[in-house]
Amino acid sequence: MEWYWALALLIGGIVFLMALGMPVAIAFLAANIAGAWVFMGGFNAVILMLDNGFGALSRFALIPIPLFLLMGELFFHTGLGARMFNAIDRLLGRVPGRLSYVTVLGGTGFATLSGSSMGSTALLGSLMVPEMQARGYRNKFSIGPILGTGGLAIIIPPSALAVLLATLAQIDVGALLIAGVLPGLVLAALYVGLIWLQTRLDPEGAPAYEVPQVAPFEKLLLVLRDIVPMAGVMVVVVLMMLYGFATPSEAAAFGALGVVLLGLAFRCLTWEAIRKSVEGALKVTLMAYLIVFGSATFSQLLAFSGASSGLIRWATGFELEPLWMLAAMFAVLLLLGMFMEQISIMLLTVPIFFPLAQSLGFDLIWFALIMLLALEISFTTPPFGLLLFVMKGVSPPGTTMREIYMAALPFIGCSLLLVGLLVIFPDLALWAR
Numbered sequence: 001m002e003w004y005w006a007l008a009l010l011i012g013g014i015v016f017l018m019a020l021g022m023p024v025a026i027a028f029l030a031a032n033i034a035g036a037w038v039f040m041g042g043f044n045a046v047i048l049m050l051d052n053g054f055g056a057l058s059r060f061a062l063i064p065i066p067l068f069l070l071m072g073e074l075f076f077h078t079g080l081g082a083r084m085f086n087a088i089d090r091l092l093g094r095v096p097g098r099l100s101y102v103t104v105l106g107g108t109g110f111a112t113l114s115g116s117s118m119g120s121t122a123l124l125g126s127l128m129v130p131e132m133q134a135r136g137y138r139n140k141f142s143i144g145p146i147l148g149t150g151g152l153a154i155i156i157p158p159s160a161l162a163v164l165l166a167t168l169a170q171i172d173v174g175a176l177l178i179a180g181v182l183p184g185l186v187l188a189a190l191y192v193g194l195i196w197l198q199t200r201l202d203p204e205g206a207p208a209y210e211v212p213q214v215a216p217f218e219k220l221l222l223v224l225r226d227i228v229p230m231a232g233v234m235v236v237v238v239l240m241m242l243y244g245f246a247t248p249s250e251a252a253a254f255g256a257l258g259v260v261l262l263g264l265a266f267r268c269l270t271w272e273a274i275r276k277s278v279e280g281a282l283k284v285t286l287m288a289y290l291i292v293f294g295s296a297t298f299s300q301l302l303a304f305s306g307a308s309s310g311l312i313r314w315a316t317g318f319e320l321e322p323l324w325m326l327a328a329m330f331a332v333l334l335l336l337g338m339f340m341e342q343i344s345i346m347l348l349t350v351p352i353f354f355p356l357a358q359s360l361g362f363d364l365i366w367f368a369l370i371m372l373l374a375l376e377i378s379f380t381t382p383p384f385g386l387l388l389f390v391m392k393g394v395s396p397p398g399t400t401m402r403e404i405y406m407a408a409l410p411f412i413g414c415s416l417l418l419v420g421l422l423v424i425f426p427d428l429a430l431w432a433r
Contacts, residue, residue, distance in 0.1 A: 003310025010035050010301060011348065025287065028294030028347060035301040049297050057289055062167055066285040067252035068158040071233075071259050073277035078263040078270075080230060081106075085128075087226035090214050097199040097206035099132045100141045101192065107149030108156065108188045121146060121387050125394030133396055138205040139407045140198060143395065147380045147387055147404075148191050148411030154342075154376045155369065156184035157238055158255060160284070161342065162372060163248065167292060168350045171364050174241045174248045179369050179429045181238055183418060186428065190414040198410075229265075233258040242432060287343075294347060302351050322360040323423065326367075329353050330374050330419070337378020337385060345375065369429045370422060377415045380408040 010031060017027035036049040075081050085106040092098045107124050124146040132142035154161050157177035166173040199206055214222070237255040240246040246254065263269030303309075320328075329349075336345045349371075357367040379387040382405040391404055422428050 003306045004314075006039065006305035007302070007307035007310070009038070010298070010305070010307065014348070025290035025294050028298055029290075032294060032297040032301060035305070036297070039301060039305045049300060052297065052300060054293070057293055062163075062289070062292065063249035064158065064163045064173065064252035065160050065289075066281055067249070067256045068160045068163065069281040069284050070277060071158065071252070071256045073280040074256070074259045074263060074269075074273065075230075077273040077276045077280075078259075078266075078268040080259070080262055080266065080268065083226045083266070084230045087222040090212075091219055091222055093214065094208060094211055096203065096208060097141060097195050098211075099128060099135065099137065100145045100195045100199075100206060103128050103132075103142075103145040104149055104188060104191045104195065107146065108152055108184075121390045121394075124149065125391055129395055135209055136207045138202070139399070139403045140202075140410065141195070141206040142407075143391060143399075143404055144407035144411050145191060145195060147391060147408045148414065149188070152184055152187060152376075154379070155180040155187070155372050157181060157241075158234070158252060159372075161375070162368075164292070164343070165346055165350070165368055165372060168346060169354045169364065169368060171354075171368060174251075175365050175432070176368050177248060178238065178242055178432045179365050180372065182431050183369060183373075183422060183428050186421070187414060187418050190417060191411060194410055194414055229262055233262070298347065298351060322362065325356070325360055326362070326370070326423070329356070330370065333371065333374035334378055334381055337375065337381050342375045342378065345378070363426065363430065366422070366426050366429045370419060373415060373419050373422070377412055377419075380412055382408070 013031040013034060014027050017030055022030070032049065033046055036046045037043075040046075040049065085102065088106045089099070089102045092101055095101060103124055125143075128146060129142050153159060157180055159177065159180060162176050162180060163173055166176045233255055236258065237251045240251040240254060241248055260269065263273070301307075333345060333349065336348070353371070354364060354367070358364060379385050382388065383401075385408075388401065388404050388408065392399065392401060395404070
């Protein structure tokens with residue numbers, strides 16, 4: 001069978017099963033079993049493929065996923081996230097567009113600890129949007145920053161999605177997590193600059209109001225008590241990986257332990273919070289492990305059927321410049337993001353894009369960060385970006401999807417600008433080498 005028919009059969013089968021409403025992981029498993037039967041020779045080949053898939057689940061690199069998820073769940077359910085937001089809110093005082101800045105600064109801090117874009121967006125939307133709309137903020141000042149900072153959780157460590165991508169692509173997990181630090185901070189700074197520009201162009205969109213004055217000593221107390229401990233957990237996790245004191249798995253364990261100790265110190269670690277946190281982390285972890293299983297077997301089928309090598313020969317046969325090929329892959333990710341959720345996109349594209357990127361001479365850590373940014377942008381790409389619907393669910397009644405789309409567009413522009421900066425200055429991603 002020609003490689004393109006093999007590729008069409010494998011991907012077409014998966015898309016068909018997903019269109020029928022089958023869960024992503026189950027659709028991949030069913031298509032993989034059928035593909036192994038066709039391309040590898042019957043029942044024994046299916047057993048061999050399943051054995052190899054179980055072997056992929058035993059990788060040490062997968063351990064950070066449940067631990068990072070547990071960090072975020074504990075941070076949310078213990079109320080430590082709300083403490084940090086309240087502290088930043090009081091520190092900013094009467095700055096124009098104050099609550100928008102609170103959203104970006106607090107959201108960046110929460111993103112570093114949660115690693116969950118949906119969780120970050122849901123928290124920020126439920127906390128901030130009603131308050132901002134009650135103060136007369138327009139949607140671009142309330143909804144826009146939340147959609148932007150929700151996507152920061154994808155690239156700022158600890159990011160469970162980055163760990164999953166690195167595992168699927170078989171690249172260094174720690175290197176990818178560290179690569180996201182500087183670009184994530186640059187993106188947060190771009191968001192702050194965008195809000196500053198919007199408040200200058202439309203001062204009535206974020207009207208000022210009286211806020212209680214905070215004495216200098218009280219400001220210092222807020223920073224030391226409610227901000228430094230939370231931010232310190234993220235800083236310690238990153239520094240442990242950066243300087244080689246711990247592997248990503250060990251750093252994730254220390255991070256989860258750090259949030260537990262903070263919960264005990266602030267007397268907010270209840271059995272109910274622990275139960276909800278473990279339950280939430282377990283659900284997502286099981287889904288992630290099923291996805292790794294499906295991806296491992298899918299990659300083997302692509303290689304065995306000749307689809308991977310054939311596709312790479314076909315793509316490189318156009319003799320396009322590598323940057324044009326990168327732009328084409330980026331566009332494919334954005335297009336898929338309009339209709340699919342991000343893990344499904346990774347499952348379909350990683351086995352194809354990473355060998356192609358390697359053949360083009362791209363640094364795979366740099367390329368993985370570009371891919372994460374594409375996934376982050378696709379989270380908020382109209383009409384079907386996942387975070388758009390999360391935001392719709394937590395927004396006040398009467399908020400239309402068009403208003404959410406228009407609020408998201410300027411922040412999508414900031415993310416695209418960061419992609420351009422990474423292409424021009426790749427050391428932004430490779431700064432730790």
